[in-house]
Amino acid sequence: xxxxxxxxxxxxxxxxxxxxxxxxSDDEVGRFTEQLRGVLDLADDLEALNLDGIEPTAHPxxxxxxxxxxxxxxxxxxxxxxxxxxxxxxxxxxxxxIVGDAP
Amino acid sequence: MSALRTAQDVxxxxxxxxxxxxxxxxxxxxxDTEIHAFLTLQREQxxxxxxxxxxxxxxxxxxxxLAGVPIGIKDNMCQIGEVTSxxxxxxxxxxxxxxxxxxTKLKAAGAIAVGKTNMDEFAMGSSTENSAFGxxxxxxxxxxxxxxxxxxxxxAVAASMVPLSxxxxxxxxxxxxxxxxxxVGVKPTYGLVSRYGLVAFASSLxxxxxxxxxxxxxxxxxxxxxxHDPKDxxxxxxxxxxxxxxxxxxxxxxRIGICSDLLQGASDDVxxxxxxxxxxxxxxxxxxxxxxxxxLGLGLSAYYLIAPAEASSNLARYxxxxxxxxxxxxxxxxxxxxxxxxxFGDEVKRRIMLGTYALSAGYYDAYYGxxxxxxxxxxxxxxxxxxxVDLILGATSPTTAFGIGEKSGDPLAMYQSDICTIPTNxxxxxxxxxxxxxxxxxxxxxxxxxxxxxxxxxxxxxxxVIEQGAxx
Numbered sequence: 001x002x003x004x005x006x007x008x009x010x011x012x013x014x015x016x017x018x019x020x021x022x023x024x025s026d027d028e029v030g031r032f033t034e035q036l037r038g039v040l041d042l043a044d045d046l047e048a049l050n051l052d053g054i055e056p057t058a059h060p061x062x063x064x065x066x067x068x069x070x071x072x073x074x075x076x077x078x079x080x081x082x083x084x085x086x087x088x089x090x091x092x093x094x095x096x097x098i099v100g101d102a103p
Numbered sequence: 104m105s106a107l108r109t110a111q112d113v114x115x116x117x118x119x120x121x122x123x124x125x126x127x128x129x130x131x132x133x134x135d136t137e138i139h140a141f142l143t144l145q146r147e148q149x150x151x152x153x154x155x156x157x158x159x160x161x162x163x164x165x166x167x168x169l170a171g172v173p174i175g176i177k178d179n180m181c182q183i184g185e186v187t188s189x190x191x192x193x194x195x196x197x198x199x200x201x202x203x204x205x206x207t208k209l210k211a212a213g214a215i216a217v218g219k220t221n222m223d224e225f226a227m228g229s230s231t232e233n234s235a236f237g238x239x240x241x242x243x244x245x246x247x248x249x250x251x252x253x254x255x256x257x258x259a260v261a262a263s264m265v266p267l268s269x270x271x272x273x274x275x276x277x278x279x280x281x282x283x284x285x286x287v288g289v290k291p292t293y294g295l296v297s298r299y300g301l302v303a304f305a306s307s308l309x310x311x312x313x314x315x316x317x318x319x320x321x322x323x324x325x326x327x328x329x330x331h332d333p334k335d336x337x338x339x340x341x342x343x344x345x346x347x348x349x350x351x352x353x354x355x356x357x358r359i360g361i362c363s364d365l366l367q368g369a370s371d372d373v374x375x376x377x378x379x380x381x382x383x384x385x386x387x388x389x390x391x392x393x394x395x396x397x398x399l400g401l402g403l404s405a406y407y408l409i410a411p412a413e414a415s416s417n418l419a420r421y422x423x424x425x426x427x428x429x430x431x432x433x434x435x436x437x438x439x440x441x442x443x444x445x446x447f448g449d450e451v452k453r454r455i456m457l458g459t460y461a462l463s464a465g466y467y468d469a470y471y472g473x474x475x476x477x478x479x480x481x482x483x484x485x486x487x488x489x490x491x492v493d494l495i496l497g498a499t500s501p502t503t504a505f506g507i508g509e510k511s512g513d514p515l516a517m518y519q520s521d522i523c524t525i526p527t528n529x530x531x532x533x534x535x536x537x538x539x540x541x542x543x544x545x546x547x548x549x550x551x552x553x554x555x556x557x558x559x560x561x562x563x564x565x566x567x568v569i570e571q572g573a574x575x
Contacts, residue, residue, distance in 0.1 A: 056475030060531020
């Protein structure tokens with residue numbers, strides 16, 4: 001179990017923003033912290049419940065693996081897919097460097 | 104403008120599809136400058152399809168049950184070559200390389216897509232004010248919101264620009280705007296309509312469904328889009344239900360529970376409309392009873408942990424690599440971060456952060472795990488209720504349409520708009536909203552009918568009775 005939900009701090013918000021690959025201004029950190037605390041306060045009624053022994057539901061239907069026959073079917077047109085890409089080089093998606101000196 | 108009648112006229116050669124589609128664009132040109140229901144129009148494409156359809160009809164071909172019917176498509180459904188932005192800067196101008204299964208089915212049925220409709224960014228919101236491309240106005244009062252997130256689709260039908268449109272409903276995003284705009288809106292059983300090509304928000308909750316001016320048209324559209332799809336592994340292996348043919352079977356002997364928990368916080372006008380709708384059903388021979396399902400009160404808090412958790416994972420794909428906005432940076436992480444920071448609006452950022460937090464180490468069980476267990480409680484409580492009633496009646500939205508700007512600064516107040524619609528999504532059940540009268544503010548009211556998994560036929564029968572009672 002975590003800490004008291006209402007204890008969400010500005011540091012927590014900075015941390016999750018970093019995990020989610022978002023940059024926040026100081027103003028935004030303040031505003032989002034307050035707003036997210038409000039939403040997490042809603043969760044207080046859940047935290048107060050004793051739900052021991054209740055199975056969690058991840059999905060409304062009873063899912064099992066769905067397999068199809070192993071036949072070759074058409075996939076997306078490669079040129080059409082690359083046409084939507086911000087940057088490509090020789091039929092590959094191009095991105096800035098991934099390995100190298102730490103930033 | 105009845106979609107069914109229009110399709111019959113077009114198929115029978117009494118009207119041409121070209122004429123019907125041109126008329127739809129005239130209505131859009133007349134009203135959409137004010138309403139802003141559409142983000143993009145497909146004028147040339149639609150008129151070309153209509154002409155081709157007319158040729159096929161002249162040649163004696165059966166072109167399908169929606170022959171020549173113009174339809175609006177929520178901007179989170181992929182259509183080859185047509186911009187699909189989810190009303191977000193991060194997908195601005197993105198043209199998908201494939202059709203969603205619902206689009207394929209619509210084309211095969213002879214329907215003609217006229218444009219993509221406005222929505223809250225990534226379907227996150229209840230007023231369509233979170234669109235990155237401007238708000239949509241309620242056709243009944245342009246100072247009021249149309250509801251959301253499928254506000255553009257609801258407004259387009261309400262303003263008679265199109266007789267039909269498609270929306271998606273994750274926590275009420277079809278039913279709530281249907282209620283606020285005075286049209287019929289249906290959230291089908293989870294898995295009844297394929298999600299292939301629907302841009303994912305919360306995958307265990309999202310479902311595509313119809314908007315229409317009347318119950319019959321909504322039933323017709325649902326028949327067309329429903330059915331098993333091998334491309335969506337959560338698609339139910341079931342044939343599409345037969346709805347239109349059974350619409351007039353009535354409600355005699357049907358047990359309907361008026362649920363007090365779906366009236367909590369409802370305005371007097373809304374509560375009175377639900378009571379009157381109940382009287383109509385009773386007058387038609389249904390057995391009405393008052394029921395309470397207190398567990399539904401957990402829905403809002405469970406939903407606002409589960410949906411953001413799923414969203415934070417689904418929206419991780421917007422990284423500036425394969426499609427969508429890229430803002431360059433020195434390394435890949437900086438590029439990802441800059442692209443997402445520039446591309447997402449505030450509500451989307453809030454939900455991504457909320458979901459990331461709810462799933463993070465140390466909090467997972469307290470938030471996400473506990474919400475999933477509450478979801479089980481809600482499903483069990485519904486199952487118990489459906490042991491003694493066949494359908495449940497309640498409010499769709501606690502209030503009629505609110506003012507533009509009234510709640511946009513207060514996420515929590517906005518979230519309360521979904522309090523009556525959320526439990527259905529958590530359970531994966533079907534539900535619909537049907538217009539029933541107006542409030543003191545002269546704005547439309549919708550009443551909500553809920554049923555267990557795959558009870559669509561009964562839901563539509565009861566909705567038909569309410570619709571006729573509202574007209575009487």
